[in-house]
Amino acid sequence: MARYTEGGPYTVGSQKLHDNGSFSSTTLRSELLSKTASSIQMPITVHGGSGRMLKKPAGSIVSLVFEMFLCLVALCFVALGLVALCIRNRPTGDDLGSAMEQAMKLGPTLYPILFAALLSRSLKSMGRYYAQRSVRMSTLWALMNTNATADPILHLASMPASILVWGLLVLWVMSPLGGQSTIRLMYKTNITDITHTELRYWDSGPLGNMFFNVGIMEGNDGSWPLSMRDIYSASLMQSVGTKAGPRDQWGNVKIPRIEAGNTSEIDSAGWMPVNKSLGAEGFTSLFGMPIVGLQEMKGQGDLNFTIEMTYVVLSTPTTYHRDKNGTDGKGMTVECVDCFEGYQAAHFIRSQRFAGLPSDGYYDVADSSTPNYTEPRTLRFNSTVFDTSVTTCQVSQRMVEALIECVDGDCMATKIRPSTTDHRDKNYTSFDYWAWVVLDMLTGVGHQDYEREVIWGVGTSVLFLNNSRSFPMQTGISGTQDDVNISRIDPELFSTRASILLNTGIQAFMAPTGFSGELPTNLSLYGVPHIPGRGLQAVANETAWNTFQNTVYSPPPALLQTIDDLAPFVGASTNATFVRYTEVYRPDYPWGVILIISSVLLFAVGVAGTCVRLKTIAPNMFDPVVGLTYGNPYISLTGRDDDPIDADDRANVLRDKVVQVGQVNDYKGVKAVFGEAGYVTPLRLGVPYH
Incomplete structure (x- = not known):
């Protein structure tokens, strides 16, 4: 039997457990079991002395401005592709050609970074927006957990028939194609x-x-x-x-x-x-x-x-x-x-x-x-x-x-x-x-x-x-x-x-x-x-x-x-x-078209993500680590009623806590939990957890 220090975030039996206020675990369970479907849909009265008011748009203004900036950069890549298509038979060595050559050198490095940053943030903004309006769990999971080209490929193993996952795969494939197209936009040749x-x-x-x-x-x-x-x-x-x-x-x-x-x-x-x-x-x-x-x-x-x-x-x-x-x-x-x-x-x-x-x-x-x-x-x-x-x-x-x-x-x-x-x-x-x-x-x-x-x-x-x-x-x-x-x-x-x-x-x-x-x-x-x-x-x-x-x-x-x-x-x-x-420049039309299509799709998704963010009031509760702290009786925050809900603010409050995945023993037996390191014991082999 694990032993716990007195004064911790929880006690065994009927002691009170703290998370956004003090309450007992038996009371919480009885209240959850006693709720009916009709009571869940009833409007909730917000009392002025408790919690924090949600704002619109949700999240940091800095993050919103950053995403807008990324959209403009994506638009610059569209312009880069259009200029390349229009530069046919232009003599080499002028200022425009030299600038294009420098852009082609930087493109393979900048484009994948831009693509991953803007697309992943936009998908998460869409997920938060749909989450506040109700959405299927599979859809929300796909939107929130697609951060690289490999992610939709792995999602296909569990959801092979999902149109959304196939669409995300097409989007992410545009990242390596767009990066490669930036170094193949045009080439030099001689006209006689x-x-x-x-x-x-x-x-x-x-x-x-x-x-x-x-x-x-x-x-x-x-x-x-x-x-x-x-x-x-x-x-x-x-x-x-x-x-x-x-x-x-x-x-x-x-x-x-x-x-x-x-x-x-x-x-x-x-x-x-x-x-x-x-x-x-x-x-x-x-x-x-x-x-x-x-x-x-x-x-x-x-x-x-x-x-x-x-x-x-x-x-x-x-x-x-x-x-x-x-x-x-x-x-x-x-x-x-x-x-x-x-x-x-x-x-x-x-x-x-x-x-x-x-x-x-x-x-x-x-x-x-x-x-x-x-x-x-x-x-x-x-x-x-x-x-x-x-x-x-x-x-x-x-x-x-x-x-x-x-x-x-x-x-x-x-x-x-x-x-x-x-x-x-x-x-x-x-x-x-x-x-x-x-x-x-x-x-x-x-x-x-x-x-x-x-x-x-x-x-x-x-x-x-x-x-x-x-x-x-x-x-x-x-x-x-x-x-x-x-x-x-x-x-x-x-x-x-x-x-x-x-x-x-x-x-x-x-x-x-x-x-x-x-x-x-x-x-x-x-x-x-x-x-x-x-x-x-x-x-x-x-x-x-x-x-x-x-x-x-x-x-x-x-x-x-x-x-x-x-x-x-x-x-x-x-x-x-x-x-x-x-010596003149000649555009490589297929690669130029690929860059334009890829950048237009990225820009469109980025603008869509920015627009839904402006309509979103739901806090960011989807961070994979901070999300483990919501409703978690094994991690204490400030003990006040206005503990932050947004992931960024919550992570700032919890930044000094030492946490681990360990075990506790409740009335049902030993279970694996995520909690503060001082109040859970390490996991062990040979122990059945629930």
């Missing part, structure tokens, strides 16, 4: 816009050569700036990987040699694919092709276009040795053997033919078909180190077209073919016109006199000729002096590498400010649109053309108008296919 735009690039044909000769050579009485030499040297000082790659260090696309094309895969249009790993010998020059506006456009989409270029090539060399002359100095000199033979007439005729202009009839030449007028010129490379070697090559030109493709910001020449528009004789080159100054520059870079023996070794040009796969620098560490004898270089490699050096020098003169980027985008500075092979025809009229009014000595007036300090070169034109990819 194909346009054709004009590009300008350095004209290496007749008009470009005439532009340089008139604007720089004649304008400076045959002299040239010292910085041309430095530009040439800078090309040699690029990294080994850059010199072997498809672009120079300034991002300009390098043009492959026609010999680099794969002839086994030539197509019907004559295009040959280019191997991506060519090495330095696979390109015409150490410089790439300056193209106006390419740097800006390639960052906005993909391009493909063709350009035409003229470059010089050297024949297989012939090498011999001669005695060293003490006045020769040391290093390498380059000269044209026969450029000045029959100078006046030959220069005019060969220059005219190089430019594609008429040549016969201007000079009274006995036979302009002699080898001096028709055969390629000969270049001579003199190398003096310990002995002197002389290497001679014939120089000619190639006119090619290159297909350039820019994909994801990377541009390279992918195909090559002989020019289909430029059919000039390959035996006439810019060395017949003005390019002898390039030979002077190469000599100045790679040769020094014997004034003092404090400098040894060879220049960067010779080091490149010897090995294009190493950095052209001799350090002199440990006093090692490795001199280079170009007569020992493989002849094929020598002609290829020497051709590259010549083309690099020509480009350094013809477009000295064109390689570093930031070219003027005003296309009118580059002259009239034209292709390189027909540049002079584009600026000269036919009559002046045929009557020698326009010659290499007398350029067309339109060319003179192009010469300007702001123009880095004469620009040939090409039409590029520009595929612009604009």
Whole structure:
């Protein structure tokens, strides 16, 4: 038999038990048994001196305001879904898109919390409202005990045919669906816009050569700036990987040699694919092709276009040795053997033919078909180190077209073919016109006199000729002096590498400010649109053309108008296919609709819960823990008649009491009760409870 402390909330037998006033347990039981159905339905008279008046709406105003706030948040998710459905093809990166992205990141966390808080509170508000009007116990139990998605699933085990439980299950399923939809409202994609735009690039044909000769050579009485030499040297000082790659260090696309094309895969249009790993010998020059506006456009989409270029090539060399002359100095000199033979007439005729202009009839030449007028010129490379070697090559030109493709910001020449528009004789080159100054520059870079023996070794040009796969620098560490004898270089490699050096020098003169980027985008500075092979025809009229009014000595007036300090070169034109990819937002319609439906249902239930709360006077007696204290003779409250009924107020009064589920012994035997820990004893195994 359990023993109880005197003065507790109850006593055995006929002692009074306290709960909302003092009464005896026998009296309470007799009163309950004596009530009839009619007496229960009789109106109850409220006496002014006892209890508390109910208010409308019941409960805390703070809780009511909080539920209203949750309803507004649910409405925000509806708006979020609607905005997502209306944001189709909107470019990314703007303020609205950025805000939507942030909302999508927070949505999976906030939405389930909002859903659980608002739906569970609204269902409980509905339960209290229906409880004060009378409701089936199964309905009230389902409303009050559904706090998560798993609850209606468990309720189906006991009430499988309940429409209410199935409806609650549908509602709660919307919580994970809505949370997942917030991160799938929209996605990013690219829309394609194909346009054709004009590009300008350095004209290496007749008009470009005439532009340089008139604007720089004649304008400076045959002299040239010292910085041309430095530009040439800078090309040699690029990294080994850059010199072997498809672009120079300034991002300009390098043009492959026609010999680099794969002839086994030539197509019907004559295009040959280019191997991506060519090495330095696979390109015409150490410089790439300056193209106006390419740097800006390639960052906005993909391009493909063709350009035409003229470059010089050297024949297989012939090498011999001669005695060293003490006045020769040391290093390498380059000269044209026969450029000045029959100078006046030959220069005019060969220059005219190089430019594609008429040549016969201007000079009274006995036979302009002699080898001096028709055969390629000969270049001579003199190398003096310990002995002197002389290497001679014939120089000619190639006119090619290159297909350039820019994909994801990377541009390279992918195909090559002989020019289909430029059919000039390959035996006439810019060395017949003005390019002898390039030979002077190469000599100045790679040769020094014997004034003092404090400098040894060879220049960067010779080091490149010897090995294009190493950095052209001799350090002199440990006093090692490795001199280079170009007569020992493989002849094929020598002609290829020497051709590259010549083309690099020509480009350094013809477009000295064109390689570093930031070219003027005003296309009118580059002259009239034209292709390189027909540049002079584009600026000269036919009559002046045929009557020698326009010659290499007398350029067309339109060319003179192009010469300007702001123009880095004469620009040939090409039409590029520009595929612009604009990143935009696209809504995911199914997920957007799911979020809207889920949020609308949540908002509707939240508003319904708020409305019934405004009509509810029944106190909150449905708390699962505080509910155990109502009418419980084993827990004492204040002992006054106005002990609180509402769960929140009641929990505040009882917050310091220590309670437990234990046992007591009454006149029927031992039973399990919920009471204060000081007045019940712990449960035990083997004891039958009732």
